[in-house]
Amino acid sequence: MKEDMDPDTGVNGTTNGDIPEVELIIKASTIDGRRKGACLFCQEYFMDLYLLAEMKTISLKVTTVDMLKPPPDFRSNFEATPPPILIDNGLAVLDNESIERHILKNIPGGHNLFVQDNDVARKIENVYNKFKLYLTKRDEGSKNILLGHLKKIDEHLGAKGTRFLTGDTMCCFDCELMPRLQHIRVAGKHFLDFNIPSDMHHLWRYMKNTYQLDAFTQSCPADQDIINHYKLQQGVKMRKHEELETPTYTTSIPREVTEDLYCITL
Known part of the structure; x- marks a missing residue:
């Protein structure tokens, strides 16, 4: 199709x-x-x-x-x-x-699209692997490791002061990181009740910027497909009603984060 x-x-x-x-x-x-x-x-x-x-x-x-x-x-x-x-x-x-x-x-x-930035490459390369580790272990130690990697990205964005990882336009690193952040957000909430902390303001602003771009929204899978991706890895069978669900797409910013970002810009 x-x-x-x-x-x-x-x-x-x-x-x-x-x-x-x-x-x-x-x-x-x-x-x-x-x-x-x-x-x-x-x-x-x-x-x-x-x-x-x-x-x-x-x-x-x-x-x-x-x-x-x-x-x-x-x-x-x-x-x-x-x-x-x-x-x-x-x-x-x-x-x-x-x-x-x-x-x-x-x-x-x-x-x-393919800019050279070894610092950015190092900061984003392991964040998804740490999420997968957290999905497997489901303990505070692996959660804190994931949070540590997210914090480094948040700090990088704060220090850089740009819309995206290397500048004000998207590059290959953004196309690599953002789908993984979406999986962390959607699957993390579903399986682990994990939320990206609201005080990671620079990371949330980055996600908000990306959510506004067609390159992301046109390519983004439905929440149900992200969740089912991990269910299949865990050997969990899909229930019949899931096939009939209207697909949803989590591309909004939580209210408390939006309020925080507004206060910061004042």
Whole structure:
């Protein structure tokens, strides 16, 4: 199934002059097999390419594939290779590192997204792994380790004073971090009753800035798909009524955080 996106960005087959078309195949929802799934890498590269489509350097087509029932042409072309899969001018790029390298070196405008910042890379590289550890152990020690990593990102954003991790425009690091923060927010609340602390003002402002961008909202999976992603990892079966639920998307800022941010700006 092909997702419908904003035609002004040149996605999903909308051509803008002679700009090249790039296709990204992503995993479909494990609930309905049609909408966007909760694969972190799929959303990360979706965001990268969406930003380039907004800059009119490419036309982007996004295709979702139900990996429980992949269509015959997918099986014949890619065998057991799971998405994300990037197709550029007939060339299929199949693994994550190669996709990232291809966007950097071969997709028009891609080099603008991939800035060099070793400090930022170090600060964000382990935050998701610490969340997974907390999901497994469910103890105060692993919770505090996760909070420590989030605090470092919050402090970095405060010291930097910019909208995003390296400046006032999004880069590859933001496309990597924000999907993981969304999983931490949604799955953390559901499974652990964990909330990103409201006093991490710089981190919440960063999330608010990202929630306002189409690159994130168009690529973001439903809350139910994020939750089901971890249920499947834990061997928990989906209940029938979950298939019938209207998908929800947590992209608002908690009221107490909004009030705090307002007071800080006064």
